[in-house]
Amino acid sequence: MPAAPNPNDHRPRVAAERRERMRKRLIESALIVFAEKGVGASVIPEVVAAAEVSQGSFYNYFRTNEDLLTAVSEELSNEMLQSIENVVATIADPGLRVATAIRCYLQLARNCRLVARFLASAGMRVGGEHSMVYDVLPPDLEEGAKLGQFDAAALTVAVDVIKGTVLVAMYRMAHGRIAKDYPEQMVQAMLRSLGMSTADAIELTAAPLPRLTAPAESLLARVQARSVAKAAKADDN
Amino acid sequence: MPAAPNPNDHRPRVAAERRERMRKRLIESALIVFAEKGVGASVIPEVVAAAEVSQGSFYNYFRTNEDLLTAVSEELSNEMLQSIENVVATIADPGLRVATAIRCYLQLARNCRLVARFLASAGMRVGGEHSMVYDVLPPDLEEGAKLGQFDAAALTVAVDVIKGTVLVAMYRMAHGRIAKDYPEQMVQAMLRSLGMSTADAIELTAAPLPRLTAPAESLLARVQARSVAKAAKADDN
Amino acid sequence: MPAAPNPNDHRPRVAAERRERMRKRLIESALIVFAEKGVGASVIPEVVAAAEVSQGSFYNYFRTNEDLLTAVSEELSNEMLQSIENVVATIADPGLRVATAIRCYLQLARNCRLVARFLASAGMRVGGEHSMVYDVLPPDLEEGAKLGQFDAAALTVAVDVIKGTVLVAMYRMAHGRIAKDYPEQMVQAMLRSLGMSTADAIELTAAPLPRLTAPAESLLARVQARSVAKAAKADDN
Amino acid sequence: MPAAPNPNDHRPRVAAERRERMRKRLIESALIVFAEKGVGASVIPEVVAAAEVSQGSFYNYFRTNEDLLTAVSEELSNEMLQSIENVVATIADPGLRVATAIRCYLQLARNCRLVARFLASAGMRVGGEHSMVYDVLPPDLEEGAKLGQFDAAALTVAVDVIKGTVLVAMYRMAHGRIAKDYPEQMVQAMLRSLGMSTADAIELTAAPLPRLTAPAESLLARVQARSVAKAAKADDN
DNA sequence: CATGAATGAGGGTTCATTCAT
DNA sequence: CATGAATGAACCCTCATTCAT
Numbered sequence: 001m002p003a004a005p006n007p008n009d010h011r012p013r014v015a016a017e018r019r020e021r022m023r024k025r026l027i028e029s030a031l032i033v034f035a036e037k038g039v040g041a042s043v044i045p046e047v048v049a050a051a052e053v054s055q056g057s058f059y060n061y062f063r064t065n066e067d068l069l070t071a072v073s074e075e076l077s078n079e080m081l082q083s084i085e086n087v088v089a090t091i092a093d094p095g096l097r098v099a100t101a102i103r104c105y106l107q108l109a110r111n112c113r114l115v116a117r118f119l120a121s122a123g124m125r126v127g128g129e130h131s132m133v134y135d136v137l138p139p140d141l142e143e144g145a146k147l148g149q150f151d152a153a154a155l156t157v158a159v160d161v162i163k164g165t166v167l168v169a170m171y172r173m174a175h176g177r178i179a180k181d182y183p184e185q186m187v188q189a190m191l192r193s194l195g196m197s198t199a200d201a202i203e204l205t206a207a208p209l210p211r212l213t214a215p216a217e218s219l220l221a222r223v224q225a226r227s228v229a230k231a232a233k234a235d236d237n
Numbered sequence: 238m239p240a241a242p243n244p245n246d247h248r249p250r251v252a253a254e255r256r257e258r259m260r261k262r263l264i265e266s267a268l269i270v271f272a273e274k275g276v277g278a279s280v281i282p283e284v285v286a287a288a289e290v291s292q293g294s295f296y297n298y299f300r301t302n303e304d305l306l307t308a309v310s311e312e313l314s315n316e317m318l319q320s321i322e323n324v325v326a327t328i329a330d331p332g333l334r335v336a337t338a339i340r341c342y343l344q345l346a347r348n349c350r351l352v353a354r355f356l357a358s359a360g361m362r363v364g365g366e367h368s369m370v371y372d373v374l375p376p377d378l379e380e381g382a383k384l385g386q387f388d389a390a391a392l393t394v395a396v397d398v399i400k401g402t403v404l405v406a407m408y409r410m411a412h413g414r415i416a417k418d419y420p421e422q423m424v425q426a427m428l429r430s431l432g433m434s435t436a437d438a439i440e441l442t443a444a445p446l447p448r449l450t451a452p453a454e455s456l457l458a459r460v461q462a463r464s465v466a467k468a469a470k471a472d473d474n
Numbered sequence: 475m476p477a478a479p480n481p482n483d484h485r486p487r488v489a490a491e492r493r494e495r496m497r498k499r500l501i502e503s504a505l506i507v508f509a510e511k512g513v514g515a516s517v518i519p520e521v522v523a524a525a526e527v528s529q530g531s532f533y534n535y536f537r538t539n540e541d542l543l544t545a546v547s548e549e550l551s552n553e554m555l556q557s558i559e560n561v562v563a564t565i566a567d568p569g570l571r572v573a574t575a576i577r578c579y580l581q582l583a584r585n586c587r588l589v590a591r592f593l594a595s596a597g598m599r600v601g602g603e604h605s606m607v608y609d610v611l612p613p614d615l616e617e618g619a620k621l622g623q624f625d626a627a628a629l630t631v632a633v634d635v636i637k638g639t640v641l642v643a644m645y646r647m648a649h650g651r652i653a654k655d656y657p658e659q660m661v662q663a664m665l666r667s668l669g670m671s672t673a674d675a676i677e678l679t680a681a682p683l684p685r686l687t688a689p690a691e692s693l694l695a696r697v698q699a700r701s702v703a704k705a706a707k708a709d710d711n
Numbered sequence: 712m713p714a715a716p717n718p719n720d721h722r723p724r725v726a727a728e729r730r731e732r733m734r735k736r737l738i739e740s741a742l743i744v745f746a747e748k749g750v751g752a753s754v755i756p757e758v759v760a761a762a763e764v765s766q767g768s769f770y771n772y773f774r775t776n777e778d779l780l781t782a783v784s785e786e787l788s789n790e791m792l793q794s795i796e797n798v799v800a801t802i803a804d805p806g807l808r809v810a811t812a813i814r815c816y817l818q819l820a821r822n823c824r825l826v827a828r829f830l831a832s833a834g835m836r837v838g839g840e841h842s843m844v845y846d847v848l849p850p851d852l853e854e855g856a857k858l859g860q861f862d863a864a865a866l867t868v869a870v871d872v873i874k875g876t877v878l879v880a881m882y883r884m885a886h887g888r889i890a891k892d893y894p895e896q897m898v899q900a901m902l903r904s905l906g907m908s909t910a911d912a913i914e915l916t917a918a919p920l921p922r923l924t925a926p927a928e929s930l931l932a933r934v935q936a937r938s939v940a941k942a943a944k945a946d947d948n
Numbered sequence: 949c950a951t952g953a954a955t956g957a958g959g960g961t962t963c964a965t966t967c968a969t
Numbered sequence: 970c971a972t973g974a975a976t977g978a979a980c981c982c983t984c985a986t987t988c989a990t
Contacts, residue, residue: 040277164401193430514751638875
C-alpha cells in the first residue's frame with residue numbers, strides 16, 4: 001500500500017527527481033542510438049546498454065520503440081525551439097525572424113552531427129503535423145506577407161518547401177561535407193521561393209549568427225559531450 | 238562440358254524469360270510492401286507471400302532486403318524517367334522542360350498512391366547521389382541559367398531544394414489530401430527558388446499535362462492494377 | 475544507479491545459482507546430443523528441446539554451436555581430470571601414475587558410452603593443444619624417463635601416440651564391443667611405444683582399478699542418470 | 712527409347728567415358744572441399760561450383776553428401792594403396808614391409824597437405840572397418856610375429872594403435888609444422904608398441920624412401936596440380 | 949543426360965516484452 | 970521500482986533435393 005502523502009516527507013520528491021533523471025538518461029542514449037542506426041532500427045538493447053539500465057527498467061519509462069522515438073523528438077524539438085527563440089525573440093521584422101530562425105535551426109544541426117543524423121533519419125516521421133515548422137512559422141509568414149515581404153500566394157505551400165529543404169540540408173550535414181555558406185544559400189533559396197528577391201534574401205541572411213547556447217544539463221549539451229567523450233575513447237584504442 | 242549452343246534450341250531463351258518474369262513479380266510485390274511498411278522494414282516474408290513464391294526462391298534473385306530495395310528503386314526510377322522523357326523530349330525551352338518534368342514526376346506519384354508512399358518513405362535513401370534529380374536536372378538548369386531564366390547563383394543548392402520539396406510533396410500525396418493545383422504550386426515555388434518571377438513560374442506551369450502512359454507490362458501499370466484488384470477484393474469482404 | 479549492495483539481500487545469490495543450474499542443464503543436454511549426432515552437427519534445436527528451454531534462452535548462455543562445444547569439453551575434461559587425480563594423487567611412481575591415469579580415463583569412458591561417443595567424435599577438435607594429454611602427461615613422462623622407465627627419445631612423439639591410441643579406444647568403446655582387458659592391452663601398447671618392456675607394462679597395468687566416483691551433481695553422474703532414464707522410457711514404449 | 716546396342720556404334724563407349732571423367736572431376740573437387748571445410752560440412756554447392764557442373768547434374772552421379780564422401784575415400788584409399796604397393800611389393804621382410812608401408816602413407820600425406828587435411832578430418836569415419844590398416848596390415852603383422860619381430864600378444868590391439876597414431880600424424884601434418892623425421896619417429900613408436908626394440912625400429916626406418924609417384928591422371932596428381940594452380944592464382948591478386 | 953529454377957525444411961539469431969525475485 | 974533471466978515470435982539464410990525444359 002502506498003504511504004499516505006506526508007508533506008514533510010521528502011521521499012516522493014527525490015523519487016520523482018530520480019525518475020526524471022533516468023528518463024533523461026534514456027532519451028539521451030536513445031538520441032545517439034537512433035542517430036547511429038536510424039529511427040527505424042531496433043534500439044532498445046543498445047539504449048539500455050548505453051544508459052546502463054536493465055532491460056526491465058526500460059519498460060518503466062517507455063512502452064515501445066515508437067514511444068521512445070516520440071519522446072526523443074519532443075525533447076529535442078523543445079530544446080531546439082527554445083534555443084532559437086532565445087535568439088529571435090527580439091527580432092521584430094518577420095522576414096528576418098524567419099530567416100534567422102531557420103539559420104539557427106541549421107546551425108544547431110551543424111554543431112552536432114548526431115542531431116543532424118537524427119533529424120535526417122527521422123525525416124517526415126516526427127513533427128509531421130505539429131512541429132516547429134508547422135506551428136511557429138505560419139504566423140510570421142503571414143505577417144511577412146502583409147508587409148509585402150512574402151508573396152501571399154506562396155504561403156499555401158511555404159511550410160512544405162521549407163520542411164523539405166531543411167530536411168535535405170539535414171541529410172547533407174549528416175553525411176558528407178558542405179560549403180561554409182551552405183545554410184545561408186539554402187535559406188536564401190527558401191526566401192526566394194516565398195517570393196522574395198535575391199537581393200533581399202541575401203540581406204536577411206547576411207548578419208552573423210549569435211552563438212547558440214544550450215543549458216548545461218540539456219539534451220543537446222549532454223549528447224555533444226558524450227559524442228566528444230566517445231571520440232576521445234576511440235582515439236585511445 | 239556444356240552442349241554446343243544450338244541456335245534452334247529455344248530452351249535458354251524461355252528460361253531467361255521465365256527468370257525475368259519472376260524477378261519482375263518479386264520487384265512488383267516488393268514495391269507494394271515497401272510502400273506499406275516503409276523502406277526500412279523487413280519485407281522479405283511479406284514479399285514472398287505476396288508474390289506467392291517460396292522463401293528459398295527469393296534468394297535465387299536477391300540476397301538481402303537492401304538488394305531488393307535497390308532493385309525496386311532502379312526499376313521504378315527507370316520507368317518514371319522514361320515516362321517523363323516521352324513527354325518532355327520535344328520541349329526545347331529549358332525552363333519549361335524542368336517545370337514540366339517535375340510536374341510529370343508529381344503526377345505519376347499522384348496517379349498511384351503506392352508510388353507516392355514508396356518514394357516518400359525512401360526519402361534520401363535511394364538515389365541519394367545518382368538519381369533523376371541529380372543527373373538529369375543540372376544540364377537543363379545550367380542552360381536555363383545561360384538564358385537568364387534562372388539565377389546562376391541559385392544553382393549550387395537548386396537540386397537540394399528541388400529534391401526536398403519534391404520529397405515533401407510525395408509525403409503529402411501519400412498521406413492525406415492535397416489541393417487540385419498543389420503540384421503546380423509546388424513547382425512554382427521551386428521555380429521561384431531558382432530566381433524566377435512568380436508570373437513566369439505560373440506561365441511555365443499553366444499548360445495542361447498530357448496523359449502519362451506506361452506500357453502494359455510495366456511495373457507502374459502492374460502495381461496500379463494490383464492495388465485496384467486488392468481494393469476490389471477488400472470490398473468483397 | 476543500482477541499489478547499494480545489501481549483504482542481507484540474498485537475491486543476487488539465488489539468481490546466480492539459478493543461472494548456474496540452467497547452464498549446467500544446457501551443457502548436460504548438449505553432451506548427450508553431441509554424443510548422438512557428432513560434435514560437428516547442429517545441435518542447438520535438439521539441445522533446447524532436451525533441456526526443455528526456449529530457443530531464446532539458449533542464447534542467454536551460449537552464442538554459437540562452437541561455444542557450446544567448448545563449454546561441454548571443458549566441463550567434461552575438468553571432471554574427468556578431477557576424478558582421475560583423486561585416484562592417482564597418491565601414486566609416486568611416474569610409470570604407474572601414467573599407466574593408471576590412462577586406465578582411469580578409458581574406464582570413465584567405458585562406464586558411460588555417451589562419454590565415449592562424445593570423445594570419439596570430438597577427436598582432435600577439442601583439447602587439440604591444451605588438454606589432459608598435452609598438459610598433465612609430459613611431466614610424468616619426463617620423470618619416468620629420468621628414472622629409466624621410458625626411453626627419452628620416445629618422448630618427442632609420446633603424447634601424439636597416446637592421444638591417437640586413446641582416441642581409437644574411445645571409438646571402439648563407443649561403437650561395438652571390446653574385450654574385457656582391452657583398456658589394459660591398449661595401455662600396455664602405449665607403454666611399449668614409450669620404450670618399456672612388455673613385462674613391465676603388464677605389471678604396471680595389473681592392479682585392479684579403484685571405483686571411480688563422480689559427485690552426485692556432476693555432469694558425468696547426471697548424464698549417466700539421464701541416459702538410464704531415457705533407456706527405461708524407451709523400454710516402456 | 713534407348714537405341715538397340717550396336718557393337719559398331721561408338722556412342723555408348725564415349726558416353727561412358729564422359730561419365731567417368733565427370734565423376735572423377737566431382738570426386739576431385741569434393742576431396743578439396745572436404746579437406747577445406749571438413750568431412751561433416753555441406754559441400755555440394757561448393758563442389759558443383761568447383762567442378763563447374765550444374766546442381767542437377769550432381770545427382771546423376773551421387774545421391775547424398777555421404778555418398779560422395781564414401782566415393783572420395785575409396786578413390787583416395789585405392790590410389791594410396793596402389794602407390795604404396797608399388798614400393799613395398801618387392802620387400803620380403805614383414806617388419807620392413809610394415810614400416811615402409813606406413814612411412815609411405817605418411818609421406819603421401821606430407822606431400823599434399825590437402826590429403827592430410829582430408830584424412831585428419833575424416834578420422835574414424837572412413838575406413839572404419841574395411842580399409843588399408845584393417846585389411847592389409849594383419850597378414851604382415853602375423854608373419855612378423857611368427858618371425859619373432861613382433862610380440863604376438865601385441866597383435867590384438869596393433870591395428871588400433873597404428874590407426875590412432877597415424878591419425879594424429881595426419882592431424883599434425885594438416886595443421887602446423889612437424890620435424891623432419893617426425894614420420895620416422897612415429898613409425899618407430901608404432902614398431903615399439905608392437906614389441907620391437909628401439910634399435911630394430913630405428914633400423915627398419917633408416918632407409919631413404921623412394922619417390923612416390925602417382926599416374927598423371929590420378930586423383931592425387933590432379934589435386935596437387937589444382938592446389939598449386941590455386942596458390943599461384945592467389946599470388947596474382 | 950544437362951541444366952538451373954523452385955521448393956521447403958531446418959538451423960541461426962535477434963528482439964520486444966513479461967515476470968519472479 | 971530495479972533487475973535480468975525466460976520466452977516466443979519473427980526474421981534471416983542455406984542447402985539438399987526435385988523437376989520441367
